[in-house]
Amino acid sequence: MLYQLHEFQKALLQPVSSWARAASEAFINASNPASKVPGSDRLAASYELLYRLGKDYKKPEFGIRSVMAHGKEVAIHERTAVAKPFCNLVRFKRFSDDVEVIKKLKEDPVVLIVAPLSGHHSTLLRDTVRTLLQDHKVYITDWIDARLVPVEDGEFGLDDYVHYVQEFIRTIGAKDLHVISVCQPTVPTLGAISLMASAGEATPASMIMMGGPIDARKSPTAVNNLADQKSYEWFESHVIYNVPPNYPGAGRRVYPGFLQHTGFIAMNPQNHLQSHWDYFQNLVRGDEQDAEAHIRFYDEYNAVLDLDSKFYLDTIKTVFQDYSLPNGTWKVAGELVKPQDIKKTALLTVEGELDDISGSGQTRSAHALCAGIPKENKDHYEVAGAGHYGIFAGRRWREKVYPKIKTFIREHQNTKKTATRTTKSA
Structure with missing residues (x-):
């Protein structure tokens, strides 16, 4: 049941995440009047952080070309x-x-x-x-x-x-x-x-x-x-669940990746909170290099199997x-x-x-x-x-x-x- 609840939560968050991404882009688009609103940089950063907290993370590529x-x-x-x-x-x-x-x-x-x-x-x-x-x-x-x-x-x-x-x-x-x-x-x-x-x-x-x-x-x-x-x-009774019907492995008994991810976060919650706060601050300041480093790390860290x-x-x-x-x-x-x-x-x-x-x-x-x-x-x-x-x-x-x-x-x-x-x- 927990796996199904997790999938339901993901489905609920997807439209919110997409809306947050669109709102963030609107507040940083120079051709959009909304970008001239006082505090638009903080609004854009807030929506971008909301997007990244709610998005679904897919398996990254190795991406090594040379x-x-x-x-x-x-x-x-x-x-x-x-x-x-x-x-x-x-x-x-x-x-x-x-x-x-x-x-x-x-x-x-x-x-x-x-x-x-x-x-x-x-x-x-x-x-x-x-x-x-x-x-x-x-x-x-x-x-x-x-x-x-x-x-x-x-x-x-x-x-x-x-x-x-x-x-x-x-x-x-x-x-x-x-x-x-x-x-x-x-x-x-x-x-x-x-x-x-x-x-x-x-x-x-x-x-x-x-x-x-x-x-x-x-x-x-x-x-x-x-x-x-x-x-x-x-x-066996507390962390093993059946894969929901919407995946090829439907019915397989698994230890879900989202439980492992939750456990890793719980080991150092303060570090992750600080990291996301720093990311928000970097977006506000326009520090693209540090913001990109945060994105690369969490694109990998949040993608689980x-x-x-x-x-x-x-x-x-x-x-x-x-x-x-x-x-x-x-x-x-x-x-x-x-x-x-x-x-x-x-x-x-x-x-x-x-x-x-x-x-x-x-x-x-x-x-x-x-x-x-x-x-x-x-x-x-x-x-x-x-x-x-x-x-x-x-x-x-x-x-x-x-x-x-x-x-x-x-x-x-x-x-x-x-x-x-x-x-x-x-």
């Missing part, structure tokens, strides 16, 4: 390499007409970014992708909103997530691949690579784990405490209640996950000093679990002054974290590639 690579601007073409019911493996293919640049592009390491499936779209890692494209061939998991997946496509659980990651690694080719997992997927990514190692399969050259709950018992945050204090049955209920509940129980991975009891499709079997994959963990989602030590716990990896092939980096988002987006990501990751990847390349022929893409 990057600077090897001293030249190269074109980027986004394409789907593998299409699955709940996820697309997306490649950002780089193009150049410069023969020397093409040669260098082809020699760059290959990176798979495993994006979180935790309420926000994979485009939240746009800055991560754009930065990595300067020196790497980049793939990313682009998760699909569960409300758009028909019920006949079946459920999607944590085991399925692990199998998706394995399939993507095999498709790209494990030997020369570097896997970067950000936040929630550190657990299923470690599970996927562990199972591949146990089966005697080739494993990636390196795995880079950033701000994830490998062992959520360490430095528990508000997110960890909520999952630990409520029972599995409470989550639903999670299949099985995946959400599996994650709550396995990761945040039973701590199955650090306890050595996690089984995927009946197979025990044994990180100690990983021997040929280098490990880098990254944590933010001020991370309030994955606390200090949670990601670093991977080092003790991966006892089979030689010490010289392990490293840990704590980012001073960085919160959760700061380790994969923004200035600290670009200036501190990325150089560390770039160096680590090159130190653990399995092969030194030499281009034997040139084409116009890499």
